[in-house]
Amino acid sequence: MRIIRSLAAMSEVSRKLKEEGARIGFVPTMGAFHQGHLSLVRQARRDADKVIVSIFVNPIQFGPKEDFKKYPRGLKGDCKLAKAAGADFIFSPDKDRMFPRRFLTHVEVYGLSDVLCGRFRPGHFRGVATVVAKLFNIVRPDIAYFGRKDAQQATIIKRMVSDLNMPVRVKVMPIVREKDGLAMSSRNAYLNKQEREDSAVLFQALNQGKALIKQGKRNRKDIINKIKAIINKKNTARIDYIEIIDPDCLTPLKAVRGKALIALAVYVGKTRLIDNVLINSQPGN
Amino acid sequence: MRIIRSLAAMSEVSRKLKEEGARIGFVPTMGAFHQGHLSLVRQARRDADKVIVSIFVNPIQFGPKEDFKKYPRGLKGDCKLAKAAGADFIFSPDKDRMFPRRFLTHVEVYGLSDVLCGRFRPGHFRGVATVVAKLFNIVRPDIAYFGRKDAQQATIIKRMVSDLNMPVRVKVMPIVREKDGLAMSSRNAYLNKQEREDSAVLFQALNQGKALIKQGKRNRKDIINKIKAIINKKNTARIDYIEIIDPDCLTPLKAVRGKALIALAVYVGKTRLIDNVLINSQPGN
Numbered sequence: 001m002r003i004i005r006s007l008a009a010m011s012e013v014s015r016k017l018k019e020e021g022a023r024i025g026f027v028p029t030m031g032a033f034h035q036g037h038l039s040l041v042r043q044a045r046r047d048a049d050k051v052i053v054s055i056f057v058n059p060i061q062f063g064p065k066e067d068f069k070k071y072p073r074g075l076k077g078d079c080k081l082a083k084a085a086g087a088d089f090i091f092s093p094d095k096d097r098m099f100p101r102r103f104l105t106h107v108e109v110y111g112l113s114d115v116l117c118g119r120f121r122p123g124h125f126r127g128v129a130t131v132v133a134k135l136f137n138i139v140r141p142d143i144a145y146f147g148r149k150d151a152q153q154a155t156i157i158k159r160m161v162s163d164l165n166m167p168v169r170v171k172v173m174p175i176v177r178e179k180d181g182l183a184m185s186s187r188n189a190y191l192n193k194q195e196r197e198d199s200a201v202l203f204q205a206l207n208q209g210k211a212l213i214k215q216g217k218r219n220r221k222d223i224i225n226k227i228k229a230i231i232n233k234k235n236t237a238r239i240d241y242i243e244i245i246d247p248d249c250l251t252p253l254k255a256v257r258g259k260a261l262i263a264l265a266v267y268v269g270k271t272r273l274i275d276n277v278l279i280n281s282q283p284g285n
Numbered sequence: 286m287r288i289i290r291s292l293a294a295m296s297e298v299s300r301k302l303k304e305e306g307a308r309i310g311f312v313p314t315m316g317a318f319h320q321g322h323l324s325l326v327r328q329a330r331r332d333a334d335k336v337i338v339s340i341f342v343n344p345i346q347f348g349p350k351e352d353f354k355k356y357p358r359g360l361k362g363d364c365k366l367a368k369a370a371g372a373d374f375i376f377s378p379d380k381d382r383m384f385p386r387r388f389l390t391h392v393e394v395y396g397l398s399d400v401l402c403g404r405f406r407p408g409h410f411r412g413v414a415t416v417v418a419k420l421f422n423i424v425r426p427d428i429a430y431f432g433r434k435d436a437q438q439a440t441i442i443k444r445m446v447s448d449l450n451m452p453v454r455v456k457v458m459p460i461v462r463e464k465d466g467l468a469m470s471s472r473n474a475y476l477n478k479q480e481r482e483d484s485a486v487l488f489q490a491l492n493q494g495k496a497l498i499k500q501g502k503r504n505r506k507d508i509i510n511k512i513k514a515i516i517n518k519k520n521t522a523r524i525d526y527i528e529i530i531d532p533d534c535l536t537p538l539k540a541v542r543g544k545a546l547i548a549l550a551v552y553v554g555k556t557r558l559i560d561n562v563l564i565n566s567q568p569g570n
Contacts, residue, residue: 007450015452021304102534104397105414105448109390129390130449137450163390164415165292165422167300249387 001083003090007098007138010091014052014140022049026141026168027087028132031055032072032186036176038085040145043173045086052139053082054091060099061127072189091139098134107133109156109163112250116152117265117274120240128153129160136168143169147176149183151263151276155250175275177203183275190271198234199268205230206277209244209262213279218255220244223262231266240265240272247278286368288375292383292423295376299337299425307334311426311453312372313417316340317357317471321461323370325430328458330371337424338367339376345384346412357474376424383419392418394441394448397535401437402550402559405525413438414445421446421453428454432461434468436548436561440535460560462488468560475556483519484553490515491562494529494547498564503540505529508547516551525550525557532563 004010017024025048027040044051055078062068079090106126112118113125136144146154154172161170176184181203182196191199205227212223224242231237244253247261256279263276289295302309310333312325329336340363347353364375391411397403398410421429431439439457446455461469466488467481476484490512497508509527516522529538532546541564548561 011450011452018303019306103448105392105394105445107390107392107449111389134448134450137452140452160390163388163419164392165296165419167296167422167425 001079001087001090003079003092005092005094007093010052010089010093010138013089014138017050018140023143024048024139024141025051026135026139026144027051027053028135028144028146029053029055030057030071030186031078031092032074032189033078033081034176034184034186034188036147036149036184038081039176040147040173041082041085041087043171044143044145047143047171050088051086052089052091052141053087054093054135054139056091056093056098056131056135057095058098058127058131059095060130061124063121063123066121067187067190070190072186091135098131106130107160107164109160112152112156112159115250116241116243116245116263118152120265125153125156129156132157133160133164133166136166141168143171145171145173148172148278149175149185149274149276151247151261151278152250155248181207183273185273187271187273191268195236195269195271198236199273201231201234201237202264202266202268202273202275206262206264206275210277210279213256213260218257220253220256223256227262227264231264234268236269238267240267286364286372286375288364288377290377290379292378295337295374295378295423298374299423302335303425308428309333309424309426310336311420311424311429312336312338313420313429313431314338314340315342315356315471316363316377317359317474318363318366319461319469319471319473321432321434321469323366324461325432325458326367326370326372328456329428329430332428332456335373336371337374337376337426338372339378339420339424341376341378341383341416341420342380343383343412343416344380345415346409348406348408351406352472352475355475357471376420383416391415392445392449394444397437397441397444400535401526401528401530401548403437405550410438410441414441417442418445418449418451421451426453428456430456430458433457433563434460434470434559434561436532436546436563437535440533466492468558470558472556472558476553480521480554480556483521484558486516486519486522487549487551487553487558487560491547491549491560495562495564498541498545503542505538505541508541512547512549516549519553521554523552525552 025044107129108126158170180200182199209227227242242264260279265274310329392414393411443455465485467484494512527549545564550559
């Protein structure tokens with residue numbers, strides 16, 4: 001496995017791989033790997049000839065009061081894990097090379113970026129779309145992998161790729177969970193013992209919501225209130241939002257039918273966690 | 286020469302050309318060809334193995350009160366001219382395929398897009414950057430050609446390509462002029478006889494500005510006022526702006542030195558014309 005720092009070197013490697021007719025699988029990440037990330041790398045290994053994993057803590061997707069500085073970093077450990085999962089290249093560019101001082105261009109997916117997490121994190125998804133567009137242009141992948149834990153991000157990336165005719169296929173992979181159901185996240189490392197214990201409530205509450213829908217409940221507000229009540233039992237929890245939405249256009253479903261996504265963002269202590277479950281509420285499912 | 290309408294077919298042709306190792310030269314246009322366009326096609330013919338010319342009147346770069354509907358169109362004549370100049374492919378996509386109803390993604394080059402023409406045409410350069418990003422992803426050119434008449438556009442495209450790491454080289458080609466100095470433009474067709482005669486004043490006035498700088502004049506306001514006075518002698522002329530700027534960052538030069546661009550937009554009758562001259566005001570030039 002080769003570790004590449006320079007944008008020009010990565011571009012050149014990709015150009016050559018394409019010239020040789022290799023199919024490139026690409027996993028863009030911010031590092032601090034858990035089994036969620038590694039499931040993407042393993043899938044890329046199965047699908048593609050060459051697997052490129054980028055590790056870049058993207059400054060422009062963090063708000064001024066967010067955790068850019070303390071976000072967990074550990075390139076050495078990440079490289080070992082990525083190699084074991086099947087990566088051929090790690091691309092870990094320098095922040096000032098990715099975003100030089102006079103960087104002016106941004107990609108914005110209007111309508112999908114200012115709802116849900118976007119309401120609480122202005123500019124976040126513009127930062128995500130912009131860095132992913134850059135990475136796609138440098139790495140030129142055939143397939144790119146994203147986790148469904150970041151469901152809104154996945155929807156936005158798919159829309160950007162389709163709207164801008166980017167020559168890449170996007171695969172969104174299932175959420176990987178801890179034994180107690182907590183969705184794996186690099187930010188789980190911030191939780192203390194009590195918070196870690198309490199955070200299992202998110203998946204329990206989502207499952208409760210899913211069960212209500214399966215039982216035939218259709219009223220969005222009622223279902224959301226039930227989920228809220230379960231989460232609010234935990235003293236460490238503070239809800240940013242809970243919403244039931246159409247997974248493609250991210251608009252709230254007044255009456256829950258067809259494909260639905262229950263998505264939430266909840267602070268547990270000072271750590272903001274997100275999670276979601278996908279439901280097909282059609283009769284017979 | 287082959288005419289391609291479908292986005293998928295164009296993508297596939299480009300993919301195959303790349304696979305064969307062909308260098309693709311690309312000239313994105315809105316059609317209504319004059320010698321300015323054709324000079325780009327001829328340059329592409331000299332540089333590249335295959336020359337692709339797109340003809341697409343881009344709806345999202347026109348304001349609601351602008352001339353999208355009456356913009357001159359003539360695919361048949363354009364195809365003949367492009368073929369004679371050396372084009373291998375014409376890509377002429379359908380508006381609704383390029384911009385389906387739920388199109389959400391935009392590329393914006395902040396700082397460069399809201400000055401000069403951007404002040405008078407809000408959203409224009411976002412529309413240009415977005416369509417060019419799409420065309421680059423479909424056509425995947427090695428080199429793309431733009432005319433320096435649209436100097437602000439060229440600066441914005443170069444910045445977008447660099448900021449987003451697009452794997453394409455941008456070549457900006459000199460302005461082609463009529464005998465009396467009027468910069469060639471598809472919109473010149475809107476001018477009546479008197480207006481056409483009067484419009485020669487733009488290049489005369491720009492040249493007067495250039496001469497003042499060559500004579501050692503450095504005061505931006507004085508030079509602009511001299512240019513204004515010349516243009517205002519024509520009854521049909523109404524100035525949108527005249528500015529002396531740094532050609533890379535498009536900011537006004539308080540004292541004119543180094544490389545400078547005198548750029549203007551002037552209505553002649555109801556037709557908005559733009560033009561510019563590039564000056565190297567260093568001593569010895």
